[in-house]
Each structure stands twice: as C-alpha cells, then as structure tokens.
Amino acid sequence: MNFKILVVDDEEIMCTLLKEVLSAEGHDVYTASNGVDALGVLEEEGCDIILSDIRMPDMDGLKLLHAIIERDPEKIVIMMTGYATLATAREAIKEGAYDYLMKPFDIEGVRRSIKKAAERRRLYLENERLKTIMPLFEISNRLIETRESEQLLELILMSAMNQTKSPKGAIVLFAKNNDLPLSVLKRDLELDSSHNDLGKKAIEKLLSGANGLLVTRNDKHPLIGKMPRVKTLPFAGEPGAGDAVLCPITVRREDTVGCVIVQKDTTQDSFSEGDCDLLAVLSNQAGTSIENSRLIKDLEQVSVSTLQSLVLILEAKSPYTSGHSLRVSRYARLIALELGFDEKEVKRVEAGGMLHDIGKIGVSEDILIKPAPLTPEEYEQVKRHPVIGDEMLAPLAYLRDVRPLIRHHHERMDGLGYPDGIKAGMLSVSERIMVVADAYEAMLAKRPFRGIIGVKNAREELLEHKRTQFDADLVDVVIRLSEKGSLTLDE
Ligand SMILES: [Fe+2]
Structure with missing residues (x-):
C-alpha cells in the first residue's frame, strides 16, 4: 500500500535524498523546508506520514509535531535528529511522535522505519473503513427485515441522520417531470420547496443530473474539488442552519425520483468524505426500496384487475x-x-x-x-x-x-x-x-x-x-x- 509522505527539512539535500529513496518504494513524496510550509502542504495534500527534522527556522520540528497532532492525532510523525537533538527527539516520542531516525541515515534503517509506519497507517485506515462498513451491515440487515416502503424510507432517513450525526434530515420524493416534492418525510428540517436554496434550487440541480450536492457557506470546504459528486450552492437557509448534503435517489439508474437530505447545526463539524459515501449507499438503498415497492404494486394492480375482470365476465x-x-x-x-x-x-x-x-x-x-x-x-x-x-x-x-x-x-x-x-x-x-x-x-x-x-x-x-x-x-x-x-x- 502506497502513502503520501511529507519530508520536512531545511537542508535541501536531505529532502532530495529521502524523496528519491521513498519514491522508489512507490510512495508519493512531498517536501517542505520549514514547519510553516509543511502545514501548508498538509492542508493541501493531507499526507499520511511526516518525516520532520527538529532544528528548522521559523517553526521547529517539535512545534510542527504539536500542530500536526492537534489537528489529527492519528497522523504518523517521525522525527529526524542528530546527536545534538537526541534528547529532544526522545521527548517528541512522549508527545506523540511515532519514531525517530538518527542522522546520518542508514538508508536500510529509513526503509524499515517507513515500512513499519506504513503498516500502522494501513491498519488505522482499515479500521476506519470497517467502522463505516459495520453500521451499513446493521442497516442492511434491518432493511431486509422491513417490507413496507414507508417504514424502509423512515429507517433509511434515521440511519442517514444517526450515522452522519446530523440533527436534521429529510427524504423528498418528486412527482414525475415536476420539481415539486410529491411527498416529504422530514425531521426538523426547514425545507421550503419553492423558496429557499435547500428546497427548489437544490432540487433543480439534482434533477439536472448532479450526483450530489454539498450546501455550505465555506468556500474552502475540504470536499470541494476532491469529490466529483460535490458542488457548492449559495446558502440561504435559516441563520442557525449548518452545512447540508443532498444525495439523489435514482430508480433503474436513470430517473432521479427524490433525494436524501441531512443537515448539521452551525456548531458542528461539517461532513466528511466517509459521510458522503455512506449517504450515497443509503440513497441507493432508498432507490431500490422504491423500485421494489413499485414493482410489487404493479403486480398487485394486475392481480386486482384480473379478479375484477372475472367478476365482470361472471355477471355479464x-x-x-x-x-x-x-x-x-x-x-x-x-x-x-x-x-x-x-x-x-x-x-x-x-x-x-x-x-x-x-x-x-x-x-x-x-x-x-x-x-x-x-x-x-x-x-x-x-x-x-x-x-x-x-x-x-x-x-x-x-x-x-x-x-x-x-x-x-x-x-x-x-x-x-x-x-x-x-x-x-x-x-x-x-x-x-x-x-x-x-x-x-x-x-x-x-x-x-x-x-x-x-x-x-x-x-x-x-x-x-x-x-x-x-x-x-x-x-x-x-x-x-x-x-x-x-x-x-x-x-
Ligand atoms: Fe352477494
């Protein structure tokens, strides 16, 4: 498994050397010459492993470590140290660094340390992925047990809200060839079908083929540009309302028949990529449930029509x-x-x-x-x-x-x-x-x-x-x- 690795050192030759060695192992390697630049690269690229020198101008390695751990305690930071800063490196381990490497480098030692760090990062990411999948297993088990379409949609909405920690949500079903909602199942969500952006404008965008929408005031939201499904929309919801995500519900992979909407409060963190993936799965379940329900209703209608024909023939x-x-x-x-x-x-x-x-x-x-x-x-x-x-x-x-x-x-x-x-x-x-x-x-x-x-x-x-x-x-x-x-x- 390959990772994004950031090398931070004010000596350019060190950055070049490590970039060469680690790129040869298949990793994507970025470099920065000081702590401030390093934080900029992390903001842009979200690297998995950081190799950082201790003595650097502007922001030293220890301050950089603190800044990284504060933002994401699961990031793996390896300190690079000479004999003079060995005590600081050992101190860094107590403060959350994963390991330290002694200069001058033994290249094999660097490879071994990165391999260990990569394995630990892999296990962490796998664990996070399982945490996302497990609720889906539970939800799909409950969906299998639930037959009524209305109850299914209710269950899907509650799961979408619980899993993304959204206090508000709705499932909107559209009338065919019409952007007005046919029916709305909602929980505390202000959803005006004709006026505000969360209603009509968002629905118009979904009907025009958008794969999903993020409604946010934050122009620098981390999901913008990272996920093709996310588009921004000017936000004109009520003042207390936070970010919202709308996921289309499609039937037979063509018609958008409705959408799942979840919305946070302004006091909460916004949606993550994992949240959006989970919503996509739940919206897909909603589409399947609606499609099955329609097929069953069609069959029932055929059956009732047949019985009615029998009565008419008998009476005639x-x-x-x-x-x-x-x-x-x-x-x-x-x-x-x-x-x-x-x-x-x-x-x-x-x-x-x-x-x-x-x-x-x-x-x-x-x-x-x-x-x-x-x-x-x-x-x-x-x-x-x-x-x-x-x-x-x-x-x-x-x-x-x-x-x-x-x-x-x-x-x-x-x-x-x-x-x-x-x-x-x-x-x-x-x-x-x-x-x-x-x-x-x-x-x-x-x-x-x-x-x-x-x-x-x-x-x-x-x-x-x-x-x-x-x-x-x-x-x-x-x-x-x-x-x-x-x-x-x-x-
Ligand atoms: Fe009778």
Missing part, C-alpha cells in the same frame, strides 16, 4: 346481474365519502364492493342464471359464496383488509344473516356499508319474477328493514344520497 352471463358489482363499488365509495372516511378506507370499501361476489365463481353457473326460483338446496349453495370469496383471496396478502368486507356482505344487524350470523356490534362500519350498498343496488335493479320496483319502493324497503337488516344511520345516508340523485343505476 345474466342480464339481472350485469354491472352489479361495479355499481355496489360506486355506492360504497359514495357512502364512505359521505361519512368522511379517509382515502385509504374509501379505497378499501371500493375494492370490497367490486370483489364482494367473487365467490360466485365457485357456485354452479346453472344455479346463478336459473330462470326459475331456487330450491332450498340451491339457495344453500348460493349462500356459500361469501366464504368461498373470502377463502379465494386468502393467499393474496395485499387484499387481506378487503376479505372481511367480502365475507360479511350478507350479514344482518339482528344477527340473522349469513355466513357467520354475527350482529351489528361485531360488524365494522365498512362491513355494514357493504350490506346496505349491495342490497340497495339489488332493490333498484331489474330482477327475475319481479322487474324494477323503482327508487321510491326501494327506499321504503330500506326503511322497513332499518335496524333489523341494515344499520339505521347508513339507511339515512343512503336515502339522503339517493334523494340527491347520487345512487342510480346509471354510471
């Missing part, structure tokens, strides 16, 4: 049931909206309405389209369809929430329904919506041996079975919607 076989489930789904949705349900629950009752009769696939077609009254045995077969539907969907985890709506759409408030004969108190409001939406559609629609009874009669029938068959409040809601002209047989 009889003029009396054609379009029944579509209408029940629409009624259920309108009732749920009237009750102020949230979007997730509205979608659940909508899906329940669409799939509530899916179990009829398991009932003989001859019975379903029989142009005459059913025998008691045939009726018993029809009554099995809620259980068949519930069991059909059991393997589909993403429809788990919809199954109770399917199973219970023929229950009654007085407990005389089927298949479980449970009473109102055991039925959720969404299940009761299924009961009334299904029955009201059946009342409105044309039926064999009965024809169409009309809206007025249907409402009366609802009122007649209020509390026994149907939930009383929901009957009122249905009648109200019906009076507004909402629940009709037409689309």
